[in-house]
Amino acid sequence: MTYEATRERLETYFDKTASRTWEALTSDAPVSRIRQTVREGRDTMRAELLSILPSDLTDARVLDAGCGAGQMAIELAERGANVVAIDISPSLLDVARRRTPEHLLDRIEYRAGDMLDPTFGTFDAAVAMDSLIHYDAADIARAVGGLTARLSSGPLAFTVAPRTSLLVAMWWAGKAFPRGDRSPAIQPHRAKTIQKSLKNKGFKTELTEHARVSRGFYISQALEARG
Template identity: 50%
Template sequence: MLDASYDRRRGEIQTYFDRTAVEAWKRFATEAPLGRIRATVREGRAMMRASMLRSLPLDLSAWRVLDAGCGTGAMALELSRRGADVVGIDLAPEIIRFARETLPADHGPGRIEFHSGDMLSPSLGTFDAVVAMDSLIHYQEADAAAAVAALAARTKRLIVFTFAPRTPALATMHAMGRLFPRADRAPSIVPVRPEDMARRIAAMPELSAWRTGRTERVNHGFYKSQMMEVARS
């Protein structure tokens, strides 16, 4: 069950991405030159997007898919090109405005609508599948798993999400990040062991009808993320 820690963290993330990081995310969405570190993040995110898409059918006609934490809309575009009816949602209104303005006319046979708000809002309706790329990496393990359970309550088939895998390097970076004033840094990521996430999901009563499936890590330069499938059994 989600508690106040989820709401508090969500507020921190929204403030950071809408006020501080929005211009950087716009550059990620273009072919604009990036520094060495950010270039590896852009490349790593493209690799992870491809990994997550491999969990879904090539033909998504008649599927309604939630892109939870859609950012500038790159994943939503690929889903639409497979024929899906896509709802993209992100906490940052400015990023959503950018996603709408830059959506290409040739987005395939599917449809895309973008909204600003909470990905867990029941007002979004029900979905055949949910993709949540790097939208849970800032939450504590329990809150991330509870968010997956909340999404599962409105999902018919499949959830594909990512989290930050716990490695010695990420654990060190996470600890060092706490040395800096909060105003000077992004909300920290929370590294999680894949086996711990799988165990937590298996133990949740709300997910008793779901099973974890394929998991894959992308480790590319300064981008490190772990994908996991959770499918209705």
């Protein structure tokens, strides 16, 4: 499936099919035990990605690629960053705006669109948490290489689904029993596979592996990319 086709399916899923589910998941509302593990895993991963960036981001222009309900964007703004928060789901962006403290609204620009759109300009750093986990290695390499090329000095902190036996089994199960009402399947990858794809495409981007987070049904690998 092409990048564009996957992106269209994700837009439908996050903006229509499951927008209320994700609004609840990213709040303090009660959720099922399984979804609670996902919430805890995402909280842990968000902290891990933030640890890759400087603690003081005063006046830095930072991209939050796939900002969802705005949790990452708010924390970046609290560090002093001017955040461009991009997401394909207008409904989740509405949630993000409602949740953003008033004193931070002038530091966060919420925009609907493609996180790879070059018209958003250049940045000092970027974060892409669970925004690329549905794509194949070639598309991830193009995205990471393209985003890294638009950074002036800082890193791109992002996640992939690690290639574990559990995630590979879940991926094959999803292919065997597809359902139209859920998001495209998560695609597990090894960091070295993405690094090889970056090199093959001519990017000088170098990847560094950081912590892997595993909480119940949430499994994700933090990576750092620098040009």
